[in-house]
Amino acid sequence: xxxxxxxxxxxxxxxxxxxxxxxxxxxxxxxxxxxxxxxxxxxxxxxxxxxxxxxxxxxxxxxxxxxxxxxxxxxxxxxxxxxx
Amino acid sequence: xxxxxxxxxxxxxxxxxxxxxxxxxxxxxxxxxxxxxxxxxxxxxxxxxxxxxxxxxxxxxxxxxxxxxxxxxxxxxxxxxxxx
Numbered sequence: 010x011x012x013x014x015x016x017x018x019x020x021x022x023x024x025x026x027x028x029x030x031x032x033x034x035x036x037x038x039x040x041x042x043x044x045x046x047x048x049x050x051x052x053x054x055x056x057x058x059x060x061x062x063x064x065x066x067x068x069x070x071x072x073x074x075x076x077x078x079x080x081x082x083x084x085x086x087x088x089x090x091x092x093x
Numbered sequence: 094x095x096x097x098x099x100x101x102x103x104x105x106x107x108x109x110x111x112x113x114x115x116x117x118x119x120x121x122x123x124x125x126x127x128x129x130x131x132x133x134x135x136x137x138x139x140x141x142x143x144x145x146x147x148x149x150x151x152x153x154x155x156x157x158x159x160x161x162x163x164x165x166x167x168x169x170x171x172x173x174x175x176x177x
Binding site: 011012015016018019020021022023025026027029030032033034037039040041042043044046047050051053054055057058060061064065 | 095096099100102103104105106107109110111113114116117118121123124125126127128130131134135137138139141142144145148149
């Protein structure tokens with residue numbers, strides 16, 4: 010029970026952590042200090058975790074990682090957009 | 094087998110993803126575009142995953158998350174240091 014609660018809170022935290030980064034980037038219109046390699050590597054990693062979730066039919070895991078992937082892609086696109 | 098390989102590669106990617114961000118920050122001496130909230134929330138999330146790993150006696154999981162925690166703390170400290 011405690012284990013499950015820890016897992017749920019950890020998943021929510023790690024997944025939503027990207028929101029303040031997106032908000033900050035949107036406000037300052039600058040993401041130049043953010044490493045593109047960092048974002049791309051996290052993106053590929055998360056894509057593999059989605060694949061792993063599909064193999065395990067673990068839908069919570071798939072959704073959490075899909076949300077992270079959307080956030081990471083958003084940050085990559087914002088970084089390119091604000092580069093101009 | 095394929096599942097395990099996917100999990101290993103995903104873990105390696107997500108864990109090491111922070112290295113290019115640390116290198117970039119060290120080179121540019123600037124991490125102002127990086128959200129502190131993002132780093133702190135990821136840090137707390139990863140700390141909970143370590144706790145979860147301890148409950149499950151999953152040492153690979155503990156180590157991977159501990160490495161991420163070290164990288165995240167490094168980035169928070171670098172951000173504060175370069176702020177001056």
